[in-house]
Amino acid sequence: MSKPHAVIAIDLPAGLLEDLRRSINPIVTGSDPAAVEAALPRAEGILCSALLPLPAERLDRAPNLRVISNFGVGIDNIDLAAATARGIAVCNTPGVLSGAVADLTIGLILAIARRLFENAAYARDGWPRRQPPPPLGWDPAGKLLGIVGFGRIGQAVALRARAFGMEVIYHDLVDEPVEGLEDCRPVPLDELLELSDVVSLHVNLDPSTHHLIGARELARMKPTAWLINTSRGAVVDQSALVEALRQRTIAGAALDVLDPEPPAADEPLLAMENVILLPHIGSATVETRAAMRDMAVRNLIAVLTGRVPPACINPEVLAARA
Ligand code: 8YV
Numbered sequence: 001m002s003k004p005h006a007v008i009a010i011d012l013p014a015g016l017l018e019d020l021r022r023s024i025n026p027i028v029t030g031s032d033p034a035a036v037e038a039a040l041p042r043a044e045g046i047l048c049s050a051l052l053p054l055p056a057e058r059l060d061r062a063p064n065l066r067v068i069s070n071f072g073v074g075i076d077n078i079d080l081a082a083a084t085a086r087g088i089a090v091c092n093t094p095g096v097l098s099g100a101v102a103d104l105t106i107g108l109i110l111a112i113a114r115r116l117f118e119n120a121a122y123a124r125d126g127w128p129r130r131q132p133p134p135p136l137g138w139d140p141a142g143k144l145l146g147i148v149g150f151g152r153i154g155q156a157v158a159l160r161a162r163a164f165g166m167e168v169i170y171h172d173l174v175d176e177p178v179e180g181l182e183d184c185r186p187v188p189l190d191e192l193l194e195l196s197d198v199v200s201l202h203v204n205l206d207p208s209t210h211h212l213i214g215a216r217e218l219a220r221m222k223p224t225a226w227l228i229n230t231s232r233g234a235v236v237d238q239s240a241l242v243e244a245l246r247q248r249t250i251a252g253a254a255l256d257v258l259d260p261e262p263p264a265a266d267e268p269l270l271a272m273e274n275v276i277l278l279p280h281i282g283s284a285t286v287e288t289r290a291a292m293r294d295m296a297v298r299n300l301i302a303v304l305t306g307r308v309p310p311a312c313i314n315p316e317v318l319a320a321r322a
Contacts, residue, residue, distance in 0.1 A: 004304040006045035009036050009052050010071050016297055023301050047300045050074055056082035067303035071296040072283065073097060075313060076205040076232060087320065090313045091299035095152060096291035097283040102156035104282050105200055105230050108254040109161070112198070112226050113140050117276060141165030146196030148189065148212070149203030149231065150178065157200060158184050169195065193220040198228060205232035213237065218244040226252050230282045233259030242268045245275060256282050
């Protein structure tokens with residue numbers, strides 16, 4: 001029997017590609033947009049990252065597609081309803097990156113609290129001149145962290161923040177106590193925004209969370225509070241954020257994600273001193289990226305060989321095939 005054809009639109013190490021070739025025929029490897037596009041009519045599977053948009057029109061050019069295996073947990077690059085309607089399974093990599101994203105979030109909280117970037121600049125410049133004294137930071141212990149989205153990543157952030165003595169409140173659709181995190185209190189979003197010293201976003205991007213944080217929400221935050229976003233740029237209304245940062249409605253923002261990515265050269269956030277920007281590195285560690293690649297490959301092979309994948313967003317598609 002011939003092996004199913006798949007587009008592998010991310011770079012895979014040679015060993016993993018070899019494993020994959022045992023059951024799959026990779027018709028394209030690499031992210032060249034023209035090659036990916038040309039291969040769509042033959043593709044039965046696609047392994048891709050958030051960098052490959054898969055709207056309905058593109059899915060229409062892939063009539064043989066049975067699975068999209070996303071290298072990442074966020075699937076906002078894919079039109080899920082259109083994929084489901086076409087019987088295409090959508091798989092992702094939940095769990096394996098929660099620790100890395102939570103670590104980065106805590107790193108940002110500590111960088112804000114101890115003014116690491118300002119102090120690093122001071123050490124190079126001000127220290128030799130002994131003028132003025134280095135800026136003082138603040139202790140995370142006793143401060144209130146408001147987590148918006150209390151899924152795997154939000155909970156991993158809460159676990160870590162507690163170790164630094166922070167109190168945690170959260171907002172989510174389900175406001176039931178979470179086992180092991182009973183001391184974290186669910187609150188309505190407005191209350192979270194009004195009370196928190198740090199607000200950290202950990203929701204999926206979908207129509208219900210697009211611009212969840214806009215001018216109205218930013219205005220509710222304390223003028224001393226910081227906003228952290230390691231989820232998706234479009235969860236925040238970026239022009240409203242720029243305005244809030246200019247007016248000092250909030251103290252600052254630490255952003256690992258922007259809308260769009262990469263930002264335009266004249267994006268105002270790039271030049272603001274109360275902003276810490278990172279280039280979408282939430283999952284960017286050697287170990288985490290290896291675990292994500294592994295899971296994405298297992299998802300792809302499983303669906304194309306008629307087995308149950310480790311993680312599928314729309315399992316009803318698989319159930320309908322059984
Ligand atoms: C990206 C991510 O997938 O998992 C997610 O949702 O945003 C990231 O891990 C990664 O940057 C590859 O594009």
